[in-house]
Amino acid sequence: MPHDHAHDPDHAHAVLPSEPALRVKALETLLTEKGLVDPAALDEIIDSYQDKIGPKNGAKVIARAWTDPAFKAALLADGTAAVSEMGFYGRQGEHVTVVENTPEVHNMVVCTLCSCYPWPLLGIPPAWYKSDAYRARAVREPRAVLAEFGVTLLPTQKVRVWDSTAEMRYLVLPMRPEGTEGMSAAELAPLVSRDAMVGTGIARGPKP
Amino acid sequence: MGEPAFTAPWHAQLFALTVHLSEAGHFSWSDWTQTFGAALKRNGLAKELDGGDDYFAAWLEALEAILHGIADGAKIAALTDQWRQAYLDTTHGEPVRLPGG
Incomplete structure (x- = not known):
């Protein structure tokens, strides 16, 4: 009989995690033993970002700004205060500046240092936002990057690139799409994509 | 939309560990971004990081x-x-446990 552990259930061991995954477990074990980490608190943090906090929050802010001029003015004047009032505050949302796209200016956001991002409004950044390519090229050749994202700017539009830091995070207020007159904030929110709020997309009108 | 926040469980675990330790006052988030930025730069010299496993490998190095x-x-x-x-x-x-754990 051939010697074959793989098909012998008595010998099948648990799937071995990758080296960095094992090292993270080791770090957590060490810090928990030292009383510096509460595993329940870690679970709570993961749950929040996996299920509760994401771009839907930011989309509600944008849709409200499109339909409520007083709120929009407040949002542009003091982003942190305006989004906090809607319940979107906390980690990495302490200093939020909202920048408005117009027919003259298209804004896009990057973090050239690491991956600073307004978590309470957009959740955890996608891999491309964290990639070296985006972090380097967004500043150097924003129009080429935008073209790759499928964004064609108006000939009149300049591009402004905002570099996030631990102290300041940015949210783009996209232009309200054509053909959405009379729509409510609740109807508009699904039209606001994550990319539109990072400035690597635009808000698109409802499909006819 | 619909993309998972974390593509591997250890990314999520590492993220949570870092946030938790910073909130407990072991380091400021500003210091964290400096340390992490430096680790990304070091790791990005040999190859261009794609924002996935390699990004979190740099993160782990920075946290340590x-x-x-x-x-x-x-x-x-x-x-x-x-x-x-x-x-x-x-x-x-x-369930996998450490001996005596």
């Missing part, structure tokens, strides 16, 4: 660096070995 003095590297290495062995010694489907 900023915890220097709190979490000893030799102890982390020893516990990593113990965890590896625990997985190898555990029958598939059973």
